[in-house]
Amino acid sequence: MIAEIAAVALAAILAITLHEAAHGYAARALGDDTAWLLGRVSLNPLRHVDPVGTILLPGLLLVTQLLTIGRVEAMFGWAKPVPVDIWRLRDPRWGMVLVAAAGPAINFALAIGFGLLAHLATATVGVLPDDLLDWLLRFIALSMLYNVILACFNLLPIPxxxxxxxxxxxxxxxxxxxxxxxxxxxxxxxxxxVFLVPYLVPGFDPLRMLMQSVALPVLEAIFVLTGHGGAQGGSPGGVM
Structure with a gap:
């Protein structure tokens, strides 16, 4: 259980931290140093922690799933948003588009990167201890999944x-x-x-629909792109 918690926590923290950091780096490159001056352009996860979205809610989901099904299959949360002053961007309109797109873009890039990393991990069969290799592949698979989900969710057209x-x-x-x-x-x-509609309308779960109709096909495409075949048959770490 401790190994599963470590894999889940590390995968989620990396996805969320690099997502927010990407917004800050993009804003600074495009003329707005607000986040930089506040110390938010950082890869330090502690600078992006939101007590509810980064700790309380993911922790509750993690514990609930471990106690009920013995593993973590879904995770949801958010970090403290990086502040951006649109009027300090050199081109406020398109600059904001690029700053907003930077977060999902880095998540997709990370998912592809972890897919490629899986090949290196599997090449260590017989070199790394089996338990360590299994954990590494589980972490890689969770990282691919969480980055794709985070990117797709954040691309919903809702300010x-x-x-x-x-x-x-x-x-x-x-x-x-x-x-x-x-x-x-x-x-x-x-x-x-995410929470109220599925409770009020049984059988209608927008987040699950997003997963099944968008995130999982994207994940499938990344598995193919990175040389693992389809997600159903070739996912590293058995996340699917």
Whole structure:
């Protein structure tokens, strides 16, 4: 159980930390040093911790799944958003699009990177102890899964998610203002879709639909791209 917790925690922390750091690095490169001055352009996970989204909720999901099914199959959470001052970007409109896209982009890149790393891990058969190799492959598989889920979830077109901010940047001004006006309610909309709607409407689970219709096909494509065949038959670490 300790090994499973370590693999889950490390995979989730890396995915979330690098997602937020990517926003900060992109903003600085595009002219806004707000996050840099606040010390948020960092690979230190402690700088991005949100007490509820990074600790409480993932911890609850982790413990619940370990106690019920003995392993972790799904994880959900968020980090403290990196502050971005859109008006300090050299091109506020397209700069914000690029800053928002940087988070999901790094998650997709990480998923591909871990897929390639799996080949190196499997090449150590007979060199590394079997228990260590099994843990490493489990960590790699979880990292691929969590990065894809985090990227796909953040691309939902709901402000303040990255997809919402990208949508605001590419829509004509009247439509962009209408979408942007949802940001004050965005967190409540997201929480409602994830937790409230499945409870109120049995059989309708938007997050599961996102997983099955978007995230898993993307993960399948990454497995093929990185030389593992289909996700069903070739996933390292048996995450699927």
């Amino acid at each position: 303040p998610l990255d997809g919402g901010r990208i949508l605001v940047g590419i829509l004509p001004a009247p439509a962009a203002r209408a979408v942007a006006s949802l940001e004050r309610f965005g967190l409540f909309i997201v929480i409602g879709l």
